[in-house]
Amino acid sequence: MLAASTCLLPLLLQLPMPLPVIIAGAAMTAALMATRGAAPGWLRTVLALAVFGVVVAQGGLHLGRDTACALLAGMLAIKPLELRTVRDARSLLGFALFAPFATFLLDQGPVSLVLGLLGAALVLAALLRLSEQESGLPAGDVRPLARLSAVMRLIAIGLPLALAAFWLFPRLATPLWGLPDLSTARPGLSDEMSPGDWIDLLADDAPALRASFRGPEPAPRDMYWRGPTLMHYDGRTWTASSWLRAAPPAPVEHGATVWDYDLALEPTERNLLVALEMPLALPDGMRAAHEHTLTSERKLDRVTRWQLRSAPPVRFEADLPAAMRQLALQLPEGFNPRTRALARQWRAETADDGALVERALAWIRSDFAYTLTTPLAGRHAVDEFLFEQRAGFCEHFSSAFAILMREAGIPARVVTGYTGGVRNRYGNYWIVRRMDAHAWNEVWLEGRGWVRVDPTAAVAPERIYDTLADRLGGGGAGETVLPIADLGDWVLRGWNDFVLGFDAARQQRMLQRVGLERMETGGLAALFALCAALALGWMTWWIARSEYERDPLLRAWHRLDRRYARRGLGRARHEPALAWAERVLAAHPGEHALLALTRRFVAARYAPASSDATLITALRAHRPTPETRQ
Template sequence: MAAPALALDPHSRVWVLLAAGACLLPLLLQLPPTLALGIATAALLVAAGSWRRPLPGWLRLLLALTLVGTVLTMSRFAFGRDTGCALLAAMLAIKPAETITLRDGRSLLGFALFAPFATFLLDQGPLALALGLLGATLALAALLRLAELESGDSRQRRPPWRRLTAVWRLVAIGLPLALAAFWLFPRLATPLWGVPQRALARPGLSDHMAPGEWVELMNDDSTALRVQFFGPAPEPSQMYWRGPVLWNFDGRRWTQATWLRGVAAAPVRSAATHWDYELELEPTDRRQLVALDLPTAEPAGARLSLDYSLYSARPLVAPSRWRLRSAPPLAFEPQLLRTLRRFALALPEGYNPRTVALAQQWRRDAGPSNAANDAAIVQRAMRMIRSEFAYTLATPLPGRHAVDEFLFDTRAGFCEHFSSAFVVLMRAAGIPARVVTGYVGGYRNPIGGYWLVRNSDAHAWAEVWLEGRGWVRVDPTAAVAPERIYDTLAERAPGAIGDFTGLTPVFDAGDWLRRGWNDFVLGFDATRQRQLLRPLGLRDIDGGRLLALFAGTAALALLWMAWLTARAERESDPVLRAWHRLGARYARLGLGRAPHEPAGVWAARVGRARPDLAEALQRLTRGFDDWRYAGVGPASARDLVRALRRHRPRAASAPAAAAPRQHGEST
């Protein structure tokens, strides 16, 4: 008959639930806040409700169906990395409902260890790593606690820090080999395989703009990019970071002209002023890059489209660095092809009749289309916006005629409204125009001396085509009078709360550390690996030499592992440690114990050589034999440790040392 399953005692159950929660935490922090809060609440309720007995089967099934349905609904039934990770988190949340026995506890901990690794599919930052290591440490310590419970080990009530120390000792054994593999094992320039795309897009610029879609982005203070200038930097008011250019308008939504991505970049005559900089982009899972308006050339691994949008050859699933040069344009595509002109004047029929009528009236007032008349219309529109409009994020969703409602009714909005209405006005007046999206401004981090651009710096402006000058940047949002702005996203330091900036240095230091992490860990690729040993005088080493260096370092790491493993058993107990140190003290006197020599035989030999030490050493030897083979209690073991540590044999005087040699006795 099978033995009954061993039940978890309350102390062990606390260890299991605490470790599972620690493993789940970093994964929850990467999920949408509403979903993460729901899963965390379910986990707490399930843990409390199943503390004494498992939940009924029907209730567990209902919980599982509810959580799975919630995850799929919030992900719009799109399957990707984040959907899979959310399902894993949901299943871990309800797993405690059937965790009663020791076997159940091991099962929960085994599944929980998947959570920290799943977190790295969504984020590889230092916080995710630290929380993942904490969760894995607690899970391994909890498994050690369960092993003690199953074996009936008398030491199972030892302090928790001893279990954690045991886990980190195992980590120390393998850490050198892991570091050697990370830094020295030859890396491929491109991965052999990829991971599924995310079902929910990361915050960032997209290839379209529709009413209300930018509010969430402009309230997001997370980092979008970092910029290091080599030489002078432009004024923050001139930092327009060019992203997607939107040509198509269907009456409500602006989108990119994807067919222009394969067309060569338009001719540009640049000013003498130029900026040299390195741009570090946070992951977006898209191919869209940004650059200071306008880039003079495309960097390696990217291409410029006709409208000077930059696209990466591969999706930006990890932090990436790009070396760029930009210069303000003197003439940007001064000759506009007829096809592009028609494309830049297109408006959908039946939308915004009041705006179209106003623009046509302006055209009749200004006269036929030419450089001077077109510029006069642009200035007239800017004067109207400057004097009659206000900036706010609190705008209702518009109806069918969104531009009419903005220009004639609400007269308040943010860059999405201003840029869209301005381009529609220009097109209706016969002036080619388009919407440009990106970021504007930045914050200079004094720690590191680089510029930080956040998602809340997202911006949209307009470009109009004027004869002789080509495309000219016009920012209608900047024309709004400052005294009329009552809800502005003004430039502000990270961590500022109103006028209080006391936390800003903390955020500066945190972002600087994150930048270093991106540089030395996440950005460590094949190119950086070949340059790793340059400070030691070794130029770019090839793969063969790198592999030989890795093999040598790995061999040393394996020797380290073998040495620590061999001594692990004898060093794991304080009695053994004290006993071995006692032997080392006698060895310094020439009376050390041979590896094959039993403790009693060794004590007798020492007694013959040093009668003054015989009684004390024999008493310690009997105590050690009793601990080793008779199973003395913890109190006696502690007394033995203290006695072994206190015993300090001294070197004998010359006559006493010579006595054993006169009788022919070995030392």
């Protein structure tokens, strides 16, 4: 039960609440009931249907890989109710091994691996114990350390083959198949934004990306990680323009400052990417829409790495096409009348677009506050925000600012992404968390093109440019927690780089270090087959010699057998020791000493509590009689 529970643990840690608590409770209930014998069939059926109902209630009818993993965890939890015989126990342990394997469909982190290896080791130890029970050996006859040593030897036997498969098996640039989608989406950026959508995202401190700079680094206030650009507004929701995805990227004139960096993006189950504004060129597998929304050619279901160069924009689409202008001024009728009236009033008072933008920022700076606790918006959400609440977060500020600008005749849009970052004190990289998600605006100004305007920074610059330590309250507990968090993230980054990031390119670089230049898939497959064959041969040799190497009595006995085999009197593999000695004595009557030694060997080997201190020496010294030699 301990082995099965340990295998189940890493899978439970990846399931959304409250499923882990419910399944863990079902597992403990099943374990207690199993001590009284196997449950009746009707009860097992009821519990299986109950587990299925709970999982479906949590994930819905959409069967994703998280739903399938939850069903596996639930069925494994109630599996002890079927325990009757040793065969049932072996079935439980065999099915338990599916749990850590399923965990890797949801998470490939080092904690999942360590817990999975621990569960597998305990399963091996439990299987050994079951074998000991079937053999009739009392529990006290096999020490726990001896059983642990046997498990470690089993792991060591398979390690060379596992390393050969990891290092040498051909890595494909694109997988042969993809993983099923999750039934519940992970928090992250999307191509739409509605009131209240970002509450959970802004409270999530999980990493979103890690960036390592080669050379100059931007200041945190310049770290705008550009994501989806939202153009359409229907009165409540901002969405990306579908037809702009196929249009060529708008021209950008970059500044003199250039940043070279490596970007590692955490999986999001989407194909949306972010990059520091604005990329100079795009690597293979990345493409840009007209407004420079970046996407990947395949879904981001694992940690992905990108090498990029970015430079701040000086002019961004300085010549705005008429269709783009119309799209960037579009507003639905019947929404937010007070906001639109205010924008028309401001436009009547000034013809200078830049002055109008500054007027809006000054109003926000003087009369508004930043907060995550906002009531649910009604039909006229922007009117409520600007004239009643006057408090909100980036979602509210960016949406209201874009509507004000559009009604005033200034093309505007909402840009989403991340801002800032925190340097890891143990590694030379920056980490950006999901809670750093942000929405800002771009307005189109004559001669400059699209210009970034961040109304949230006008009212709460500390929200945009702060660090994680600031959010934790400065000193005290924050200073104690951060070094530990930094160390843990540094270890996780190393795991991502050297294990999860071991792709085809890194495999080729490893082979080049040992003198093997670029190898095609066929040559790599042949090299793997050779190393796998050597590993299998080593495994066979280890297993074949293990019995002889561990027991000096057996070593001495088999040496004695080989001496007689050279005279044509060797023992057959199926032949018992005493039967062999009697056969030799019948053929050569002078071999009474061999029969006596064999009886001593059988007693020492199989009789309980038997001890013969001189037997090994006697076996080593014995030789066939002269007549046997002839």
